[in-house]
Amino acid sequence: MSTSSRPVRVRFAPSPTGMLHIGGARTALFNWAYARSQGGKFLLRVEDTDTERHSEQSLQSILDSLRWLGLDWDEGPEVGGEYGPYFQSQRMEHYQQAMERGLQEGWLYRCFATPEELQRQREEARAAKRNWKFDPRFRNLSAQEAEARAQAGEAFVLRFRVPSGQSIVIDDHIRGQVVFSSDEVEDWVAVRPNCMPTYNFVCALDDAAMEISHVIRGEEHLVNTPKQIMVYQALDLEPPQYAHVPLILGKDGKKLSKRTGDTALGDYIAKGYPAPALFNFLCLLGFSIDDKTEIFSREELIQAFDLRRISKAGAIFDTDKLHWLCGDFIRKMPLVELRQALAPFLQEAGLIDADDSDSQPLNQLVAAFQERLSLFSEIVPQARGLFGEFPAYDEKAQKALGGDNVGRILGLVAAALEQESWPPANFAGLVKEVAAAEELGMGKVMKPVRAALTGTLGGPDLGSVLQILGRERSLRRLKECHLALEDSLGQG
């Protein structure tokens, strides 16, 4: 059967050695989108052949991250499937068979060179500015001798016998035709001395066993592809189709790394990035629906997804645009949802009680800041000044409070406010009256009032601020500020 007519089966194959990387998340996303757009299957396979490094905790956090992004898998951990197991550490029998076959058919051979020897050879070659491939001494050792040395207990690895003089052609969906010469490929290690197979070997073996039709992965794997294709050829199987996605770059133009910002999806979750915004943004990195569409839903993506619309060049992770997108999502969220998203951050900061998810002040806070947030966590410093203790006056506020008659004005506003029912029906009108009586512009009154109320000059309209603060706290802040100013006047 030709690969093009095979049912679409794609996989994301994380190695549970840490949190899910942003790049990995996007790769998973593209795989998912392709499967969903083609009516195929999206599977997860855990690459845990390096027993030293993998951890259950990493796996859980990776699965959580994928779920958070809304990437559901049809086969894999926790859901099973017909092609399992989906943990490489549980697939040893499969690999064992292939090893034996490879040894028998001669495309795998035992290499007895020690790591130290190889290391030395590499260094020598580097010093002599020579290219070094591998130690060829064992490539043509007779089967009997190799067998004998193995029997004698000598440690060995299994190397893949790379044929010489061949062209390996990859018809990449994104990159077009890429040709490698087999002469450039070393006799790579397929099986470690402890019998654990290595990545390139199991990857091909499992992709074949799981009938993966399309391998969609990061461009850093492009150079591995010839090795994997050779495994298919040795097994007399047809390789899958490939699509190598460009890398996500940091501000420095290099592969995104911790140096230049958060690289783990978990970091973004913790900081309160809205999931649909991050989902959308990840798509925009290296993919476009058309010349205009910036914001789209999962359904619209599935509808429009096409491997041909993935670009070839690497993309810098543009946090400015991400923040804009997040803010846009937040502005469009129904208030109830936004409140639910914000509540955990406020609770964590001790600004609301665990059972307070629907109080009036909270609802007003949410409404007042909806258009001022780009991340959920940004509500915390804002709420702190309104729900918590009065924050210190910032520089601009101090300046606003330093004008002539400010103390007097605050007193007037406070007095007028005290006469009003609560919440005041028309606070702006009230301020206007005070301003008119004092023959001042409205701003001359609003500014100091705002400063007295919030300690700063920016923020939601004061009508909302009053409601969030409540009558008692509002009046207290105004009066305290008023008194402080009168005092300093009296003294000075």
Place this chain on the structure above:
RNA sequence: GGCCCCAUCGUCUAGUCUGGCCUAGGACAUCAGGUUUUCAUCCUGGUAACAGGGGUUCGAAUCCCCUUGGGGUCACCA
């Protein structure tokens, strides 16, 4: 260094396969105005790119070659 990939505004990109509709479109950022009691939002407008050089062609951002630049990779990691 070898091999491989890539190259449009500062950034993400459309346009490239199937040359002409491109006086190169959109978005973010930025700048300037407007709305608003401040901030934010919102609206309007501006600045800003086909890396360079050769070809091919009536015509090239688009095809070919070279140069330059950037990236990836060279493990008993994945």
